[in-house]
Amino acid sequence: MPIEDRDDAYVVGHALAKHTLSRLRSVETEQVGFRKGLVKLGRICGYEIIDGAMETEFVSITTPLSETTGERVKGLDDVVIINVLRAATPFVEGLLKAFPRAKQGVISAGRDEEAGMNEDGEFPITVDYVKLPDISEDDTVIIADPMLATGSTMVTVLDHVLEDANPERTLVLSAVAGPPGLVRVNEAFPETDLLTVAIDERLDEDGFIVPGLGDAGDRAFRTT
Numbered sequence: 172m173p174i175e176d177r178d179d180a181y182v183v184g185h186a187l188a189k190h191t192l193s194r195l196r197s198v199e200t201e202q203v204g205f206r207k208g209l210v211k212l213g214r215i216c217g218y219e220i221i222d223g224a225m226e227t228e229f230v231s232i233t234t235p236l237s238e239t240t241g242e243r244v245k246g247l248d249d250v251v252i253i254n255v256l257r258a259a260t261p262f263v264e265g266l267l268k269a270f271p272r273a274k275q276g277v278i279s280a281g282r283d284e285e286a287g288m289n290e291d292g293e294f295p296i297t298v299d300y301v302k303l304p305d306i307s308e309d310d311t312v313i314i315a316d317p318m319l320a321t322g323s324t325m326v327t328v329l330d331h332v333l334e335d336a337n338p339e340r341t342l343v344l345s346a347v348a349g350p351p352g353l354v355r356v357n358e359a360f361p362e363t364d365l366l367t368v369a370i371d372e373r374l375d376e377d378g379f380i381v382p383g384l385g386d387a388g389d390r391a392f393r394t395t
């Protein structure tokens with residue numbers, strides 16, 4: 172199934188993506204299964220991005236027997252993947268199976284859970300480390316973070332990534348998105364495309380996505 176265009180996001184409709192996300196959601200899936208699931212989901216999403224958002228071109232090929240025409244994906248070398256530490260790490264490992272030659276950037280950005288959500292539904296975000304590659308005007312930038320909840324983290328990340336860059340396309344890839352995060356990122360960065368595997372119902376009073384899958388970082392890294 173292709174990527175579906177909803178009003179506020181594109182949704183990955185691949186059956187294996189939904190299957191894998193359902194395993195991730197289950198409270199019975201422990202650390203190793205959870206981490207492997209995020210890797211697998213990243214790989215599937217990467218293939219879906221190629222299938223749904225990238226063009227192919229015809230190329231001449233010589234097989235051991237004859238000349239023929241084949242197809243290659245255009246722009247595979249012009250991809251930048253940004254890992255939002257920490258929960259995106261296994262997700263990015265999977266994405267790299269689809270884009271093995273991507274340039275990579277890392278941003279450590281986290282919600283200040285102790286401060287909590289303010290009355291506008293935003294978290295203060297602490298940014299500890301930013302290391303980005305050069306981003307050119309031909310590049311497709313994929314910012315990976317499995318959870319898009321209030322959008323506070325992603326807006327901060329996009330501020331950093333797009334501060335000095337004007338890539339051809341910017342994609343925010345999540346596994347699960349909450350409606351407030353989609354609205355916030357769309358308002359702040361209307362040119363950015365949001366792609367997710369599921370759009371969930373709501374956020375709870377602590378800013379967690381419901382039904383969601385809990386705290387992705389804690390589940391993947393076995394912290395509490």
Ligand SMILES: O=P(O)(O)OC[C@H]1O[C@H](OP(=O)(O)OP(=O)(O)O)[C@H](O)[C@@H]1O
Pocket residue numbers: 255256257258259280281282283294316317318319320321322323324325352378386387388389
């Ligand atoms: O949309 P938001 O409300 O900003 O929430 C989403 C953020 O929360 C999680 O990270 P967290 O701050 O828990 O850091 P971690 O990856 O280190 O656990 C998640 O990986 C996102 O980065």
Ligand SMILES: O=c1cc[nH]c(=O)[nH]1
Pocket residue numbers: 258318320378379380381383384385386387388
């Ligand atoms: O539900 C949520 C919200 C933010 N971060 C998570 O890991 N899970």
Ligand SMILES: [Mg+2]
Pocket residue numbers: 258386387388389
């Ligand atoms: Mg976390």
